[in-house]
Amino acid sequence: MGEIDMSNRPPQAKLALQPENVTLDCRASSWQAALDQAAEALTRAELVTASYRDALHAREAQGSTYLGSGIAIPHGTPESRELIHHTGVVLLQFPEGVEWHDGNRVHLLVTIAAAGDEHLDVLRRLTQVLDDDGLAERLPRAESAEAMIALLSKTPVRARLDADTLCLGFPARDRFELALAAAARLRQAECVDVDFVAAINQQEPVALGQGLWLVSATQGVKQPALSLATPERAFSGPRGPVNGVFCIAAQGEAHRDLLARVADLLDRNEGTALVDSDPEGVLARLSGESSTSASARVTLLNAHGLHARPAKVLVQRAREQALPVRVRLLEGDAESVSAASLTKLIGLGARRGQTLVFSADAGHGEAGQRDAEAALAAMVAAVEQGLGESVRPLSESAAPSTPTRAVDESAAPEPFAPDSALPATAASPGLAIAPAYVMRAPSFDYPERARDLPADKQGDAAHQRERLDASLVEARDQLNALIATAKGGDVAEILSMHAEMLDDPELHEAAFEGMRDGLSAEAAWWQAIDTAARAQEVLADRLLAERAADLRDVGRRVLGVLCGVSMPTPPDRPYILVTDDIGPSDVARLDTAQVRGLLTARGGATSHSAILARALGIPAVVGAGARILTVANDEELILDGDLGRVIVAPAAERRDRAELRLKELERLRREAFGSRFEQGRTLDGKRVEIAANLGNTAHAEEAVEHGAEGVGLLRTEFLFMAHPQAPDLDTQIAEYRRAFDALDGRPLVARTLDVGGDKPLPYWPVAAEDNPFLGLRGIRLALTRPDILETQLRALLTAAGDRPLRIMFPMIKDVDEYRRARAIVDALQAEIGAPDVQVGVMIEIPSAALLAPSLAAEVDFFSVGTNDLTQYTLAIDRGHPELSSQADGLHPAVLRLIQMTVDAAHAHGKWVGVCGELGSDAAAVPVLVGLGIDELSVSVRQVPMVKARLRGITLANARLHAETALSQATSQAVRDALEAL
Numbered sequence: 001m002g003e004i005d006m007s008n009r010p011p012q013a014k015l016a017l018q019p020e021n022v023t024l025d026c027r028a029s030s031w032q033a034a035l036d037q038a039a040e041a042l043t044r045a046e047l048v049t050a051s052y053r054d055a056l057h058a059r060e061a062q063g064s065t066y067l068g069s070g071i072a073i074p075h076g077t078p079e080s081r082e083l084i085h086h087t088g089v090v091l092l093q094f095p096e097g098v099e100w101h102d103g104n105r106v107h108l109l110v111t112i113a114a115a116g117d118e119h120l121d122v123l124r125r126l127t128q129v130l131d132d133d134g135l136a137e138r139l140p141r142a143e144s145a146e147a148m149i150a151l152l153s154k155t156p157v158r159a160r161l162d163a164d165t166l167c168l169g170f171p172a173r174d175r176f177e178l179a180l181a182a183a184a185r186l187r188q189a190e191c192v193d194v195d196f197v198a199a200i201n202q203q204e205p206v207a208l209g210q211g212l213w214l215v216s217a218t219q220g221v222k223q224p225a226l227s228l229a230t231p232e233r234a235f236s237g238p239r240g241p242v243n244g245v246f247c248i249a250a251q252g253e254a255h256r257d258l259l260a261r262v263a264d265l266l267d268r269n270e271g272t273a274l275v276d277s278d279p280e281g282v283l284a285r286l287s288g289e290s291s292t293s294a295s296a297r298v299t300l301l302n303a304h305g306l307h308a309r310p311a312k313v314l315v316q317r318a319r320e321q322a323l324p325v326r327v328r329l330l331e332g333d334a335e336s337v338s339a340a341s342l343t344k345l346i347g348l349g350a351r352r353g354q355t356l357v358f359s360a361d362a363g364h365g366e367a368g369q370r371d372a373e374a375a376l377a378a379m380v381a382a383v384e385q386g387l388g389e390s391v392r393p394l395s396e397s398a399a400p401s402t403p404t405r406a407v408d409e410s411a412a413p414e415p416f417a418p419d420s421a422l423p424a425t426a427a428s429p430g431l432a433i434a435p436a437y438v439m440r441a442p443s444f445d446y447p448e449r450a451r452d453l454p455a456d457k458q459g460d461a462a463h464q465r466e467r468l469d470a471s472l473v474e475a476r477d478q479l480n481a482l483i484a485t486a487k488g489g490d491v492a493e494i495l496s497m498h499a500e501m502l503d504d505p506e507l508h509e510a511a512f513e514g515m516r517d518g519l520s521a522e523a524a525w526w527q528a529i530d531t532a533a534r535a536q537e538v539l540a541d542r543l544l545a546e547r548a549a550d551l552r553d554v555g556r557r558v559l560g561v562l563c564g565v566s567m568p569t570p571p572d573r574p575y576i577l578v579t580d581d582i583g584p585s586d587v588a589r590l591d592t593a594q595v596r597g598l599l600t601a602r603g604g605a606t607s608h609s610a611i612l613a614r615a616l617g618i619p620a621v622v623g624a625g626a627r628i629l630t631v632a633n634d635e636e637l638i639l640d641g642d643l644g645r646v647i648v649a650p651a652a653e654r655r656d657r658a659e660l661r662l663k664e665l666e667r668l669r670r671e672a673f674g675s676r677f678e679q680g681r682t683l684d685g686k687r688v689e690i691a692a693n694l695g696n697t698a699h700a701e702e703a704v705e706h707g708a709e710g711v712g713l714l715r716t717e718f719l720f721m722a723h724p725q726a727p728d729l730d731t732q733i734a735e736y737r738r739a740f741d742a743l744d745g746r747p748l749v750a751r752t753l754d755v756g757g758d759k760p761l762p763y764w765p766v767a768a769e770d771n772p773f774l775g776l777r778g779i780r781l782a783l784t785r786p787d788i789l790e791t792q793l794r795a796l797l798t799a800a801g802d803r804p805l806r807i808m809f810p811m812i813k814d815v816d817e818y819r820r821a822r823a824i825v826d827a828l829q830a831e832i833g834a835p836d837v838q839v840g841v842m843i844e845i846p847s848a849a850l851l852a853p854s855l856a857a858e859v860d861f862f863s864v865g866t867n868d869l870t871q872y873t874l875a876i877d878r879g880h881p882e883l884s885s886q887a888d889g890l891h892p893a894v895l896r897l898i899q900m901t902v903d904a905a906h907a908h909g910k911w912v913g914v915c916g917e918l919g920s921d922a923a924a925v926p927v928l929v930g931l932g933i934d935e936l937s938v939s940v941r942q943v944p945m946v947k948a949r950l951r952g953i954t955l956a957n958a959r960l961h962a963e964t965a966l967s968q969a970t971s972q973a974v975r976d977a978l979e980a981l
Contacts, residue, residue: 021045022091022145031106034098035060038074038111041090047113048076048084055080056111063312066100070107070140075114084113091148095140107140108148159254160225161261161286163279164189167229171517175205175242179215182229182247189227192249195220200247208262210271211243216250224251226258228282232517234275243275261286287328287336288359294369295359296376297330298383306350310387315340317382321375323360323368330355339379356383416631416648422624423972424599425887426644429920429942430619431662432597433655435634437575439582444556444563446522453520464521465512471521471561476502478557501554507532522562529555570594576637578628592618597639599646601626614939621646642922643975672948676707680936680947686955688929690947691749691937693915697735700742703940707947710747712863712937713808713915714739716792717755726764726788732795740803747804749863749913749937750796751842752789752821754778754810764788773871778811779821790824797825797834804836808863812841815854822858842915844868849897852904862905863937866916870894888971889918895927895965895974902932913937923978925949930962 023041028034039053055076059065066072076083090111097105142148167185172178183200186192196217205213211234230244246262248255265271268290274282289295302310318325318339328336329348337344339358350356358379362372416422447453450464457467479499501507507528514524533551560566570577576597598613598620613620619641631637631648638647638658647654680690691712692703696719703711719727719735727735739748755764755777764785782789796805809821818841825839843849844865852862866889870876873894876887888894898914905912913935918924920938925946928936938946953961961978968974 019145019149021089022093022148024093024142024145024148026092026094027096028094028098031060031098031100032057034092034094034106034109035074038090038092038109041092042088042111042113045088045090047086047088047090052076052080052083052113055083060101064100064102064104066102066104066106070097070105071110072100072104072106072108073110073112075112081114087114089113091145093140093142093148097140158224159258160189160191160223161258161283163283165191165225165227166279166282167227168277168279168282169232170229171232171513172229173235174237175213175239175245178229178231178242178245179203179205179213179247182215182227182245185229186225186227186247186249189225191221191223191225193220193222196249205245207240208246208266208271210266210269211241211275212262212266212271213242213245214248214262215245216248216255218250221249221251223249224255224258225249226255226262226286228274228286230275230277230282234272243272261288264288284357284359288326289336290361292362292368293359294362294372294376295357296380297355297357298380300350300352300354300356300383302352302387302389305352305354306345306348306387310389311345313387314345314379314382317378321360321378322371323362323375325358325360325375325379327359327379328357330357416627418649419651419654420648422628422646422648424621424624424628424644424646426641426917426921427622428598428613428618428620428641429922429945430597430617430641431658431665432576432619432637432639432641433658433662434574434576434596434637436578436599436631436637437570438578438629438631438633439570440580440629442560442565444522444526444559444565446563447520448523449518450515450520451518457520461512461515461518464515464519464524467521467562468511468515468525468558471525471558472502474561475554475558498550498554498557501551502558522559525562526555526559576639578631578637580626580629597621597637597641599624599628599637599639601628614941617941668948669945672944675951676944676947678707678947678951680709680950682929682950682953682955682958684954684956686929686958688933688950689913689935690943690950691747691913691935692940692943693937694739694940697739697742699940700739703943704742704744704746706940706943708746708940708943710749710804711739711743712749712913712935714748714750715754716750717753720753720755726791729791729795729798732792733799736796736799740799740801740805743803745803747806748800749806749808749840749915751808751810752779753782753792755781779809779817780811783817783820786824789821790828793825794828794832797828797832797837800834800837802835805834806838806840806861808840808842808861810842810865811845812855813845813847814851815858818855818859840910842868843897843901844872846873846897849901852901853907856904856908856910859910861911861913862901863913863915863935864898864901864933866894866898866914866918869897869916870918873897886971888975889916889921890924890927890965890974890978891971892966892968892974895931895962898928898933899931899962899966906932911935920946922949923975926953926958926961927965927978928962929953929955930958930960 021041023037026034026037028037035056036053039048039050039056042048042052043050056074058080059075059077062077064072065074092109092111094107094109097107100106165185167181170178170181172181179200180197183192183197187194187197196219199217199219200215203215203217205215208214226249227247228244229247231242234241234243236242248258265274265285270285270290273285277285284295300306306314325339326336327339327345327348329350336359337348339345358376360372360375362368450458450460476499479502483499510528510531511521511524514527515521519527529551533555570591572594574594574596576599577595578599579601581600581602582598595618598618600620600622601624602622619639621639621641621644624646628646635649636655638650638655640646647658650658680688682688689709689712690707691710692699692706692708693713693715694700694703694711695715697714700711719732723731736750764781776784793807796807807825809818812818812821822839825837829837838860840859840861840863841848841855842865843852843862844867846869848855849869856862870887870889870891874887874891902912911934912932914928914933915937919928919936920942922945925936926949929950936946961981964977964981965974968977
């Protein structure tokens with residue numbers, strides 16, 4: 001089956017071209033008869049009711065749907081959407097052609113039934129196909145449905161040129177450095193790989209004239225693209241002036257258009273203008289706008305973007321002008337198209353809210369200038385008037401779905417109604433009731449150039465370096481003071497990592513380089529920090545992106561010293577801290593005697609800030625959205641770190657209930673800690689083992705002290721991430737033995753190395769993936785390097801000796817992967833002979849849960865990783881800034897997968913644990929016990945409370961909770977129903 005790809009639309013809006021909906025060799029005496037045949041085809045396919053025929057005719061009466069190359073795309077009117085059963089497309093081929101009412105001859109009808117605006121994406125996709133000059137001849141001759149679909153589904157390779165492929169103002173000393181900078185920028189944009197950069201490194205740039213040079217390569221090209229690197233200041237080298245170096249990632253014919261744009265720029269003799277241009281100016285020049293061009297911008301307001309009907313109006317207006325008019329998308333690449341071409345206009349894919357940039361070459365005379373201004377004014381007016389459609393200002397639309405980093409205070413957002421409940425992401429358990437203190441990060445005001453600093457701070461690069469060195473020392477002293485007073489091992493560990501970041505020689509050298517080019521110490525330092533943080537963020541990894549936040553946190557500390565700016569001082573009274581996001585060192589600096597809770601607009605449950613909040617025992621809710629920053633200081637809040645919920649200005653009754661619950665929680669914590677060494681059992685004696693999740697072996701002793709009956713998850717990747725090369729056998733044995741010694745005979749479940757595209761190791765590179773969470777990671781990656789996996793397994797077996805070891809493989813999708821990994825364990829076990837070893841798998845991929853019966857026959861145990869199982873089942877990244885609050889492990893779909901896993905395991909006499917965050921969720925504990933879970937592995941500090949929760953329920957009560965949860969339709973319904981119990 002072929003498809004018209006609509007990658008910018010949600011999955012349910014995809015229109016598939018299916019062979020059974022293609023009719024070849026049709027005949028029609030008129031365009032009306034052709035439309036009737038199309039309506040009959042839609043009806044036969046059960047896509048529409050028979051009366052949809054009238055809608056096709058009504059839409060055609062509004063304007064021709066002829067697209068070009070012998071293709072017309074009939075579809076109904078907006079009012080006819082109620083006549084559509086299912087979204088779909090039918091194709092009718094007319095080899096002899098049909099005379100259309102606009103005078104064109106049509107050989108193919110692509111007839112659309114779309115309940116929404118899906119046809120717009122079909123339209124855009126077809127306009128790309130129409131660039132094939134031979135298409136009109138081949139369509140009538142297609143002899144099969146598959147051949148027809150292939151003609152329409154060809155995906156053209158588009159070359160890339162945008163602001164992210166430009167490297168402007170680079171401090172280079174020769175054209176070779178500029179060439180490498182341009183190649184590196186293409187690599188950062190994921191257009192090329194290291195082979196391309198290596199090929200460019202070996203090249204002599206070719207002179208183009210006007211101070212411009214060119215390098216190109218075909219090796220390692222993922223997407224054809226053009227980069228331009230310009231120097232901070234133009235200079236002359238041994239072979240002439242250097243204003244910039246173009247770098248072409250060549251692939252097939254796709255890059256030819258980019259070369260043509262460069263040639264056109266040179267023909268206009270405008271190469272020298274690039275050296276001082278900003279990205280927008282460069283893109284304008286490469287789009288064909290010359291120094292004599294006039295341009296104008298206008299925001300597109302049409303609800304469905306620039307589809308066929310408004311595009312036709314724009315084409316007609318363009319053809320009326322005295323000068324040719326071109327147009328491009330400000331948000332797109334630098335491709336400028338003729339505003340008089342319907343297919344080119346539609347191919348832009350302009351959507352509501354995007355900016356159209358019109359241009360016309362005015363020449364050098366006054367008459368030309370007047371004509372250009374008149375033409376542009378006419379085009380702008382046409383767009384503003386709606387292009388024949390009724391439009392409304394953007395301010396009347398729904399707010400954009402993309403997250404914002406800060407609240408636009410000028411927008412005067414609507415305040416929260418009293419007793420408003422705001423769902424977000426639970427990050428650290430507990431309940432807090434206190435007034436809000438809204439903290440906004442300070443602004444740092446400093447000049448970019450050293451010469452513009454106040455007199456006492458001015459000076460050459462050496463003086464700027466002295467200023468930075470002194471600030472680094474002071475920042476390091478601040479961190480050491482925080483480390484000395486830090487509460488909790490996680491706090492000291494992360495702050496120590498921050499101190500190490502301050503000593504990073506690459507950061508220092510990058511900053512010093514900027515100072516040598518005249519930057520102030522402040523600007524040079526932040527440029528180095530920002531560049532390094534962006535390098536992590538572009539890896540498309542949530543965890544690494546959060547570590548980039550650590551880097552910026554360190555950078556702000558030093559910048560604060562340089563600028564003499566300190567963080568706002570919280571009030572000297574109990575409060576809930578409300579902020580956009582918060583750095584780890586800020587969390588560590590919190591006065592736990594005053595701060596009752598932490599509430600952030602951004603962030604995820606895996607961020608360092610969330611980890612530290614848990615380590616300090618501060619209830620935290622994150623990812624609440626930018627609107628939470630509109631809460632007034634001293635507004636009372638109830639923050640529930642267990643449910644991931646915030647109540648703004650609670651009603652008296654709700655507050656009273658929360659106060660009672662808070663007192664009860666405090667009593668339970670005291671009692672739970674006093675009984676932490678008791679076995680995990682329900683009130684009626686059902687045994688459920690309570691173990692601890694560990695991020696490294698150093699916390700094994702703390703886990704025992706908190707009553708853990710073992711380690712249910714040791715994340716062994718900590719050891720691999722802490723070394724510049726893969727740790728050798730002796731290093732691993734010593735580290736694992738540390739945990740076994742601390743556990744003193746208690747079992748340890750060690751997850752084998754779980755890294756990959758989303759958690760890369762510097763010495764184990766993995767190619768960039770479009771979706772690393774669905775790529776080469778976990779056991780999939782480990783099996784590509786069996787030598788590393790074998791060394792780890794050997795170390796675990798050796799360190800365990802005769803102590804209980806449970807080996808667990810991550811990301812198993814079926815029994816074949818398990819068998820391959822288990823074979824390595826069996827071979828080593830025969831050699832080493834550790835007596836108490838079990839081998840199991842993590843259930844974190846839905847396929848593993850669905851195939852649990854086949855897996856259970858061969859594994860020794862299952863451990864359900866609810867974090868990833870939820871993510872994959874619900875197709876929601878749990879770190880997503882908007883959707884993370886919906887990634888709830890109590891969703892009935894997730895619970896059913898857990899139930900299937902338990903039933904399969906118990907049928908074969910195997911045990912099942914849960915090692916995800918759901919295991920410590922107070923509402924989830926009885927549900928999981930009711931489903932038959934044998935072990936819960938939770939964060940160290942949660943062990944006493946989970947044991948206490950167990951002691952408060954009976955098995956019958958737990959089964960009631962499970963049955964109630966499974967009978968609901970949504971996660972919120974589950975939580976509401978459980979709360980009612």
